[in-house]
Amino acid sequence: MGGAARFLGLAAGVALIGGGAWFGGRLAIESVVHDYILDHPEILPQAMDNLQRRQTSQTLSSVKQSVETPFPGAVLGNPQGRVTMVEFSDYACGFCRQSLPDVAALIARNPQLRIVVRELPIISPHSPEAAKMALAAAEQGKFGAFHDAMFAAGQVDPSAIAAAAQKAGLDMDRARRVAATQAVDAEIARNLDIANRLGFTGTPSWIVGERLIAGAVGIDQLSEALAAVHSR
Numbered sequence: 001m002g003g004a005a006r007f008l009g010l011a012a013g014v015a016l017i018g019g020g021a022w023f024g025g026r027l028a029i030e031s032v033v034h035d036y037i038l039d040h041p042e043i044l045p046q047a048m049d050n051l052q053r054r055q056t057s058q059t060l061s062s063v064k065q066s067v068e069t070p071f072p073g074a075v076l077g078n079p080q081g082r083v084t085m086v087e088f089s090d091y092a093c094g095f096c097r098q099s100l101p102d103v104a105a106l107i108a109r110n111p112q113l114r115i116v117v118r119e120l121p122i123i124s125p126h127s128p129e130a131a132k133m134a135l136a137a138a139e140q141g142k143f144g145a146f147h148d149a150m151f152a153a154g155q156v157d158p159s160a161i162a163a164a165a166q167k168a169g170l171d172m173d174r175a176r177r178v179a180a181t182q183a184v185d186a187e188i189a190r191n192l193d194i195a196n197r198l199g200f201t202g203t204p205s206w207i208v209g210e211r212l213i214a215g216a217v218g219i220d221q222l223s224e225a226l227a228a229v230h231s232r
Contacts, residue, residue, distance in 0.1 A: 073138030081114030092124035095216035
């Protein structure tokens, strides 16, 4: 029997002993709790981890529909796919670039996979500019092309952003107008807020089903999470 189970058994026993005398029973339970925690402080990290997971799960439930609804066009893979994976990404993130082959392989293996990309520009002073241009590319139906060209540039600065946009074939006047809109600003602010609420502090970060995954974890862990979604 684990520590938490032993603790619950002791508390239940005290409650039975207390019978109908609730006040005395409550004091006895509190005494057992106090003494057990002092004798077994190792249960505290486990309890805190459980509490954090529960709170995170509740937060995810409250934002799940929103976070899985992309900014129009900001999707990789099958836009109508039945399985959704969310990636929080920054074009200045080397670990995001490192994950590109994993993402490509997952898309190739899973024709029903839809990857919702949420721009999280937190690394470079020019990351917000790149994120806004990516959303402008999404508005033109060229998100994937800009996404690939921007990461291929290997750096994030105004000249690299402009070159990636031109390589993706964007109408530059239209792209600049869209990048400056309130809708784009609101999307980035929303992504920053959701990431903060979910406890994501860096990129890449992923949501797969009910799982939150931080970092460039590799294709095996992402595939395992997707398999769990398929099995439900």
